[in-house]
Amino acid sequence: MVTTLINPQNGNLAFKIFDFESNEHFDHIQRNNYYSLIFVKEGEGIVKADFTNYELKRNTVFAFSPYQPFMFVPKETVKGFAIQFHPDFFCIHRHQNEVACNGVLFNNIYHPPLLEINDLQVQQFDIIAGQLKEEAQNVALAQYELLVSQLKILLIHLSRIKVEQQPDTTAGIIDGKQPFILQNLKDAIENNFKTKHSAGDYAGLLNISAKALGRITKTHFNKTLTGLISERIIIEAKRELYLTSKTIKEIAYELGYDDEFYFSRFFKVNADVSPQLYRDTVGFAVAEK
The missing domain is CATH 1.10.10.60 (Homeodomain-like)
Structure with missing residues (x-):
């Protein structure tokens, strides 16, 4: 199921959330003008991003910035869900003090654009995704504000996990200098x-x-x-x-x-x-x- 909100001022994508159970969504180069959060629940393979290869495996979240090129090269069927949003819908630069994901989840030149989550966190994010899906289909008063609030909660949780995992990226350094x-x-x-x-x-x-x-x-x-x-x-x-x-x-x-x-x-x-x-x-x- 795909739920998409369109910016009425320019007709561009504002917010989108969808489940995927095939490889067709990301098996070609993506250069989107919006942010992408891709939650992989099942599947294995390789993700190509910024001329670098990363491991594609279950319980992994990938975070890509606007126009950051990426594609999946799966070895088996990849399943999960994705959340995509345009900066006009939610600007991480303007709200850095609120969610602190710029330079952590997105726009981090020193760490891979991914993080691993455990089964409990998968359940937690499934609940948030369910709330986002429900609200995205609910054309009611303050829909935008509630969606943004839920998105902020998701970004904060992901940023916290990424910060905890970042020290691991320098593991294996032998030379003390x-x-x-x-x-x-x-x-x-x-x-x-x-x-x-x-x-x-x-x-x-x-x-x-x-x-x-x-x-x-x-x-x-x-x-x-x-x-x-x-x-x-x-x-x-x-x-x-x-x-x-x-x-x-x-x-x-x-x-x-x-x-x-x-x-x-x-x-x-x-x-x-x-x-x-x-x-x-x-x-x-x-x-x-």
Whole structure:
């Protein structure tokens, strides 16, 4: 069963919840202009996301941001349910203080876009999903507000679980120096991504060779150092495109690009859409309306 709410202002998807018992929903590349939470209850295989492969297995929740490419490559039938919502329906950036899922569930460049849940949590989320389905079909007073409230509860629970599981992503580090370097790399990217864009810049900041730093990054984040830097820049660009009315030229300049057209090409290569299309389909100056 599929329940979909449409934004009456533009005709785009606002909120959608559905069960799936086949592989046809996600067996091809997805580049949606909305957030996707996919609860896998049964099935095995591989999930391809951001040029990285992740294990697809039972009791796993995947969280994908707008235009984040992903697809399932199942070995057997995958069953579960999915919840999808547009930023116009609920903006995680504007409500960060309420749900704290930005940088945890979504837009986290250092951890996989997934979390594991136990059987008790599966039951808990089934109840919340049931409430969301019921309310999505209930065209009544304050339907939007109640749906958003239930969605917030779900996002908070998932964020808490993800935070508990994040330390496990660095398990298996043998070299005692590496955790120190990894944290310093995170700090360096966060403090300098607007002005330093090359792998060599960060190798210099950390006093380590670019080759060695790239090897550590690939081992522990399963991404290249250049990829990490680019992802951080794109996340900030998306936030500015969605939340402000700044021109693309202004955003490019703030992110260290003097050439607006070079920045637009960089954004399209990494986000699969142009900055203008992202703004038009995901949102425009919502915080200023």
